Amino acid sequence: MNPLLAQFLAEAADLLSQVDEGLLELERDPSDPELVNEVFRAAHTFKGSSGLFDFPELTRLTHAAEDLLDAVRSGKLALDSGMADDLLAAFDLIRGWLAHVTTHEQLPATAGPAGQSLIVKLRGPLGGEQAAVAAVTAPAGPVIDRAPDWLSLFDEEWLEKSASWLNSTSATMRFVRFTPDQGCFFRAEDPLHLVSQVPALAKLGLIQPFEWPPAEEYDEYACLIGFVLATRAAVGELDYLFRYVPDQVEIVQLNGDAIRRHLAGEEPPEPRDDESTVSAAAQSQAENLELARDAYAILTAAQRSLALGESVSGVRLSAVARSVAAAAAALGVPVETTDPDAETLNAQVTSLLTEAGPTPAEAPSASPPPERTPVDRGRADDPGGQVGTRILKVDQEKVDHLMELVGELNVAKNGLTFLADAAEEEFGSRVLSRRIKDQYSGLHRIAEELQAAVMDVRMLPLSVAFSRFPRLIRDLSRRLGKTVELVTEGEDTMADKDVIEALGDPLVHLVRNSLDHGIETSADRRAAGKPPAARITLTAVADGDAVIVEIADDGRGIDPGTVKRKAYEKGLISEEELETLTDSDAVDLVFRPGFSTADQVSDLSGRGVGMDAVRASVEKLGGAVTMRSQLGRGTSTRLRLPLSMAVTQVMVVSVAGQRFGIPVDLVVETVRVPSAELGRVLHQDVVVLRGEVVPVIDLARALDMPWTPDPAADRAILIVSMHGQRVGLLVEQFHREVDVILKPMEGLLAYADEFSGTALLGDGLVLLVLNMKEVLSLAARTQ
Numbered sequence: 001m002n003p004l005l006a007q008f009l010a011e012a013a014d015l016l017s018q019v020d021e022g023l024l025e026l027e028r029d030p031s032d033p034e035l036v037n038e039v040f041r042a043a044h045t046f047k048g049s050s051g052l053f054d055f056p057e058l059t060r061l062t063h064a065a066e067d068l069l070d071a072v073r074s075g076k077l078a079l080d081s082g083m084a085d086d087l088l089a090a091f092d093l094i095r096g097w098l099a100h101v102t103t104h105e106q107l108p109a110t111a112g113p114a115g116q117s118l119i120v121k122l123r124g125p126l127g128g129e130q131a132a133v134a135a136v137t138a139p140a141g142p143v144i145d146r147a148p149d150w151l152s153l154f155d156e157e158w159l160e161k162s163a164s165w166l167n168s169t170s171a172t173m174r175f176v177r178f179t180p181d182q183g184c185f186f187r188a189e190d191p192l193h194l195v196s197q198v199p200a201l202a203k204l205g206l207i208q209p210f211e212w213p214p215a216e217e218y219d220e221y222a223c224l225i226g227f228v229l230a231t232r233a234a235v236g237e238l239d240y241l242f243r244y245v246p247d248q249v250e251i252v253q254l255n256g257d258a259i260r261r262h263l264a265g266e267e268p269p270e271p272r273d274d275e276s277t278v279s280a281a282a283q284s285q286a287e288n289l290e291l292a293r294d295a296y297a298i299l300t301a302a303q304r305s306l307a308l309g310e311s312v313s314g315v316r317l318s319a320v321a322r323s324v325a326a327a328a329a330a331l332g333v334p335v336e337t338t339d340p341d342a343e344t345l346n347a348q349v350t351s352l353l354t355e356a357g358p359t360p361a362e363a364p365s366a367s368p369p370p371e372r373t374p375v376d377r378g379r380a381d382d383p384g385g386q387v388g389t390r391i392l393k394v395d396q397e398k399v400d401h402l403m404e405l406v407g408e409l410n411v412a413k414n415g416l417t418f419l420a421d422a423a424e425e426e427f428g429s430r431v432l433s434r435r436i437k438d439q440y441s442g443l444h445r446i447a448e449e450l451q452a453a454v455m456d457v458r459m460l461p462l463s464v465a466f467s468r469f470p471r472l473i474r475d476l477s478r479r480l481g482k483t484v485e486l487v488t489e490g491e492d493t494m495a496d497k498d499v500i501e502a503l504g505d506p507l508v509h510l511v512r513n514s515l516d517h518g519i520e521t522s523a524d525r526r527a528a529g530k531p532p533a534a535r536i537t538l539t540a541v542a543d544g545d546a547v548i549v550e551i552a553d554d555g556r557g558i559d560p561g562t563v564k565r566k567a568y569e570k571g572l573i574s575e576e577e578l579e580t581l582t583d584s585d586a587v588d589l590v591f592r593p594g595f596s597t598a599d600q601v602s603d604l605s606g607r608g609v610g611m612d613a614v615r616a617s618v619e620k621l622g623g624a625v626t627m628r629s630q631l632g633r634g635t636s637t638r639l640r641l642p643l644s645m646a647v648t649q650v651m652v653v654s655v656a657g658q659r660f661g662i663p664v665d666l667v668v669e670t671v672r673v674p675s676a677e678l679g680r681v682l683h684q685d686v687v688v689l690r691g692e693v694v695p696v697i698d699l700a701r702a703l704d705m706p707w708t709p710d711p712a713a714d715r716a717i718l719i720v721s722m723h724g725q726r727v728g729l730l731v732e733q734f735h736r737e738v739d740v741i742l743k744p745m746e747g748l749l750a751y752a753d754e755f756s757g758t759a760l761l762g763d764g765l766v767l768l769v770l771n772m773k774e775v776l777s778l779a780a781r782t783q
Contacts, residue, residue, distance in 0.1 A: 208224075480515060745757060
């Protein structure tokens with residue numbers, strides 16, 4: 001991918017996030033002028049950066065959103081929920097387009113029609129009475145030229161479609177007739193190359209001579225054809241592009257009405273002299289302001305692109321050069337753009353930014369914003385303020401590769417212990433064994449520090465996972481007719497990026513369930529003596545080597561009786577369980593596959609897969625889910641997750657000569673008991689430990705491995721805890737705990753659910769890590 005485009009996509013993600021967050025805050029506090037300015041700046045910067053690429057649909061849609069934000073910023077309009085919906089929808093569509101650009105390096109084919117309807121909505125509030133009043137002094141829209149006769153060279157069907165589209169978006173299009181001089185080739189001019197540089201080209205046609213000369217008189221060095229073209233580029237850009245051949249070019253600016261009048265053969269209405277004068281003056285002022293904004297945005301985007309340094313030399317700089325030329329034309333400053341290099345362009349950009357002034361992108365507001373306490377961002381001459389120079393953005397794949405290398409280093413390091421044992425046992429050299437162990441100690445310390453450093457790079461705040469929920473709760477609560485307030489706590493708690501990425505879907509399921517099932521309507525809450533606005537709280541806190549995320553609401557809570565009755569009706573529990581289940585156990589039934597309290601299936605809930613999917617996803621991460629609820633008071637769901645998925649600590653055991661790994665988080669203790677102390681209750685082996693009866697599962701039998709323990713030997717039992725219940729695993733031998741880099745199962749074993757992954761040990765052998773939930777289920781079926 002073009003490095004300039006890759007940089008734009010990376011920056012666009014941050015800018016779109018700023019816009020989304022700002023719009024949600026503005027909806028709560030629309031009177032904050034500084035917040036409006038921040039959203040406008042982000043949208044304007046995004047539009048300027050997109051101008052470096054041939055994405056006209058994207059630029060048009062962003063321009064419409066920017067115009068609406070500008071009207072809000074200047075005080076002409078007050079932001080309401082409808083405008084916020086349209087703006088959020090526009091930037092959601094842009095985000096989807098950029099995902100397509102990331103893969104295909106071009107906008108989707110449906111970009112034009114999809115963006116058109118949103119452009120109409122965004123420009124809707126700019127019309128009506130306010131626009132009519134504004135038009136008295138400064139009418140919006142460019143001066144429309146009279147359609148020339150040569151417009152007939154374009155296809156009438158295409159002109160009709162273009163007129164319809166232009167009228168629906170209140171936009172204009174530039175039409176150009178370019179008739180090169182016959183001797184242009186002898187002046188080193190290339191008309192075709194010149195036409196190919198026209199940005200945002202919509203239509204191109206040829207002007208052929210009425211009669212071609214006979215073959216014996218034909219001069220192949222004479223240019224006998226011309227061009228007609230339609231473009232969405234600005235007039236200033238076209239003037240600058242054709243600056244060396246102005247006598248060969250005619251440019252007109254037309255809207256849909258002008259094109260239709262031409263097709264119908266009608267004459268345009270003649271404006272009055274006073275209207276024409278006022279319109280021209282107002283248009284000139286508006287164009288100058290817009291050109292200044294665009295020039296500043298384009299120049300700052302070009303400056304960021306040129307900052308790529310060496311990587312720019314390998315790509316064509318024509319896109320940046322054209323943008324710089326357009327900005328220079330808008331500012332009225334001539335620049336030389338013949339075969340520019342990156343260094344020359346960088347100097348031109350710096351000079352033009354000085355010419356443009358410090359803040360041309362900031363249009364004056366209708367009234368100055370109230371003063372705020374200035375925040376010290378750090379001066380350019382203050383080393384303490386240069387925070388930006390201390391931050392380096394690194395591609396995620398590079399960090400993942402570095403983590404893989406750390407894992408391989410750990411494997412190689414652990415191999416030294418086996419080498420030391422071999423040196424003493426096979427070669428009888430205790431001195432050499434001790435020296436190898438000394439080297440291992442130093443290498444172990446360095447490897448641990450390196451692993452911790454890479455883990456710190458992979459750590460991200462939980463705010464990354466929480467950031468999607470203000471928008472989600474806003475949209476769903478309005479759709480359900482409920483008033484909900486979101487509170488986040490501990491969003492600066494850090495966790496591994498893989499954990500945060502995998503946490504997204506379970507949190508979405510839980511929040512949607514709270515909104516749909518837990519939160520009441522405002523009327524119901526008032527009747528119950530509650531505040532009309534409900535509250536959903538997202539809390540994160542670090543707990544040793546784990547992170548705890550809790551989702552709580554103050555809704556109606558879970559009725560244990562209703563849950564048990566629904567579970568019984570769906571055949572999930574027996575009649576005996578219906579009578580004996582405690583309230584806490586009844587709440588846990590919501591995690592059963594197929595369970596749902598919804599009477600009707602909707603696109604939000606009712607299929608009975610949401611909560612089951614939550615528990616399965618969290619357990620796949622090596623975590624656990626617990627739920628507590630009080631009828632009429634609310635529900636809280638707690639997710640306990642490991643801080644990192646990159647490194648897993650496992651307890652190594654062996655069964656039938658094969659070693660297996662069991663996550664240490666599940667291990668309670670290891671015990672050895674005489675074989676005579678093993679009992680049997682209802683076809684289940686059990687052992688009594690400190691007065692508690694613990695079921696014992698033969699791990700070899702569960703995995704279908706032939707093994708018969710020595711009848712006279714003590715039994716090695718590993719006690720694990722699953723969902724609060726203790727279970728014993730009968731194994732052959734205990735080994736040590738090790739840190740491993742867990743890799744998912746692939747190939748033929750990808751569907752072996754009883755294994756969660758593989759790891760490589762220091763002696764070169766592969767360790768299979770067990771998925772205890774599936775192993776226990778398998779053991780229950782084989783009893």
